[in-house]
Amino acid sequence: MKRTSGATITATASEQLVLDRVGISYPARDAGPDFVAVKEASFTVDPSEFTCVVGPSGCGKSTLLMAAAGLIPVSGGEILVGDTVVRAPGVDRAVVFQAASLLPWRTVLGNVAYGLEIRHRKDARSRAREMIELVGLDGAATKYPHELSGGMQQRANLARALAADPRLLLMDEPFAALDAQTRELMQTELLRVWSEMRKTVLFITHQIEEAVYLGDQVVVLSKGPETVVREILRVDFARPRDESIKRTPAFMELVDHIWQLIRNG
Ligand SMILES: Nc1ncnc2c1ncn2[C@@H]1O[C@H](COP(=O)(O)OP(=O)(O)O)[C@@H](O)[C@H]1O
Numbered sequence: 001m002k003r004t005s006g007a008t009i010t011a012t013a014s015e016q017l018v019l020d021r022v023g024i025s026y027p028a029r030d031a032g033p034d035f036v037a038v039k040e041a042s043f044t045v046d047p048s049e050f051t052c053v054v055g056p057s058g059c060g061k062s063t064l065l066m067a068a069a070g071l072i073p074v075s076g077g078e079i080l081v082g083d084t085v086v087r088a089p090g091v092d093r094a095v096v097f098q099a100a101s102l103l104p105w106r107t108v109l110g111n112v113a114y115g116l117e118i119r120h121r122k123d124a125r126s127r128a129r130e131m132i133e134l135v136g137l138d139g140a141a142t143k144y145p146h147e148l149s150g151g152m153q154q155r156a157n158l159a160r161a162l163a164a165d166p167r168l169l170l171m172d173e174p175f176a177a178l179d180a181q182t183r184e185l186m187q188t189e190l191l192r193v194w195s196e197m198r199k200t201v202l203f204i205t206h207q208i209e210e211a212v213y214l215g216d217q218v219v220v221l222s223k224g225p226e227t228v229v230r231e232i233l234r235v236d237f238a239r240p241r242d243e244s245i246k247r248t249p250a251f252m253e254l255v256d257h258i259w260q261l262i263r264n265g
Pocket residue numbers: 026027035037055056057058059060061062063064224225
């Protein structure tokens with residue numbers, strides 16, 4: 001990929017993510033039955049596509065994402081990245097959580113390079129610098145996390161996730177802790193970065209507007225427990241998108257439709 005600075009960022013091909021009749025239960029703490037968080041969920045995220053998952057609080061959005069990350073096991077069905085069944089975390093998948101999870105004793109550059117350094121990648125620092133530029137944090141590379149605003153912390157988190165050149169980006173409400181204006185700005189920034197890197201993205205949010213603005217597809221989950229997929233909607237607004245589409249009737253209609261789905265359980 002060509003950068004404005006003339007440098008080229010290497011990006012591996014992205015991969016398809018398939019959830020095939022996925023069920024996820026949490027073991028009971030005492031003798032009672034297991035807690036069925038997700039009863040059955042099936043959907044596909046095509047390579048380089050952006051899929052958002054929405055649903056009411058506690059319906060199992062994070063649970064699905066953690067299973068896709070390989071951090072918790074499925075109790076039924078399968079999750080596949082390409083042809084490979086997910087059984088554990090792997091460098092092919094990078095996760096961005098709501099709370100910026102930067103190492104406080106490392107600078108932005110140190111944080112972004114960290115994952116590559118522990119794998120003894122010689123290009124760790126140069127690659128990290130490219131990613132810092134990509135997310136618009138140039139100038140803040142030598143700052144420590146506590147010196148950054150919430151938006152900048154999430155930019156750094158995104159740079160860190162991308163530095164590993166994953167095939168899949170898993171994002172769990174990454175902008176939920178930001179103020180409304182910063183959140184809007186970060187949504188547009190994420191789309192810009194994504195259009196350059198073209199990773200497959202699974203993006204969790206409870207904000208419907210955010211899902212419709214970002215996604216090629218929105219997966220609507222039912223209320224938990226024993227959550228199922230209520231509906232999968234294609235979102236065909238032209239790209240690149242900017243915030244003005246949020247005020248169009250077509251956009252508002254789609255948002256309203258999802259609202260109804262969620263309100264009716
Ligand atoms: N580690 C856990 N052990 C038992 N139950 C859990 C655990 N994590 C989440 N749950 C339950 O699973 C359901 C889904 O949680 P979660 O995936 O966090 O929802 P969401 O992200 O949609 O708000 C909730 O009822 C929650 O209480």
